[in-house]
Amino acid sequence: MEEFEVSDASKKTKTIYISTIFSIALVLLMLGMLGLILVHAKNLSNYVKENIVLNIIVDEGAKEADVLAFQKELNANPAIKTTQYVNKEMAARNLTTDLGEDFVNFLGYNPLLSTIDVYLKADYANNKSIDALKASISKNPAVKEVIYQSSLIDMVNKNINTIGLIILAFAAILLIISIALINNTIRLAIYSQRFLIKSMQLVGATRNFIRKPFILFAALHGLIAAFIAILILLGILYYAQREIPEIVILRNYTEFGIVLLGLVGVGIFITAISTSFAVSKYLRLKIYDLYR
Secondary structure, eight states: OHHHHHHHHHHHHHHHHHHHHHHHHHHHHHHHHHHHHHHHHHHHHHHHHTTOEEEEEEOTTOOHHHHHHHHHHHHTOTTEEEEEEEOHHHHHHHHHHHHTSOHHHHHSSOOOOOEEEEEEOGGGOSHHHHHHHHHHHHTSTTEEEEEOOHHHHHHHHHHHHHHHHHHHHHHHHHHHHHHHHHHHHHHHHHHTTHHHHHHHHHTTOOHHHHHHHHHHHHHHHHHHHHHHHHHHHHHHHHHHHHHOGGGGGGOOHHHHHHHHHHHHHHHHHHHHHHHHHHHHHHHHSOGGGGGO
16 A cells, blocks of 8 residues: 555656646747847848948949959958959940840940949948048048948847847747746646655755755756757758758858757756745744645
C-alpha cells in the first residue's frame, strides 16, 4: 500500500514538472518570437535605409578616368556602403528596356547623363549626414548636381522610429507578463512540494541545503524549456523562409544566436529565482499554515 502511494505521488510530481516545463517553454516561445521580430525589424530598417539612393549627376565634360577616380574616392568614405557608376550608354540601355522602345533612334541622340548612384550605411541615412555629404561631393568639378529625396528620408526615419518605439513598448509589456506567468507556474509546482520542504526543515536541514536541489532542478527545467522553445522557433523560421524567400536578406546569424542564447539565459534565470523565492516562502511558514 505504501509503495502504491509513493508511486502515485511520484507520478503526480513528474506530471506537474512536465506540465511546468511545457508551460515555461510556451512563454519562452512567445519571448523568442518577439525577439526574432525585433531582429527582423532592425534588419528591415537597415535594409530600407541602405537602399536610399543619392544620384550624382556627372558633368558632361568630365573625363571618364576622373569620374572613376572620384568613384573610388567615394567608396573610401566611411558613410558610404557602395556606389554604382552608370555611364550614359548604360543609362540609355536601361531606359530602353524599361520603355520597350529605342528612344535614342527616335530622338537621334542620347540626352541622358552619366550618374553615380550612392548607397549609404544605415547610420548615415538621415538628412543631416546627407546634407554634409552632398556639400562635400558638390565641390568636385566632375559633379554637376546631387539629387536625393529629403522628404522620403524624413518619412522613412520617422516611421521607423515610431514602429521601433511601439515594438519596444510591446516587448517590455510581454516580458513583464512572461516573468509573471513563469513565476506563477513555478509557485504552483513548488506548492505541491510544500510538505516535503517543511519535513526537511523539521529534521534539521538548513535553508540553503533545502533550497539548493530545488533551484538546480528548476534551472534544469528552464534549460529544457528553452531548448523546446528554440526547436519550435527554428521550425517556424524555416517554414517562414520557405514561404517568404525574401526574408533571407534580413537574416543575421549572429543576432539570431544572441536571441536564442538569451532565451536559454532567461529560462534558467527566471526559473531559478522564482523557485528560490517560492521555497523561501514555504520555509518561513508555520506547519498549520501549510494546510491553508
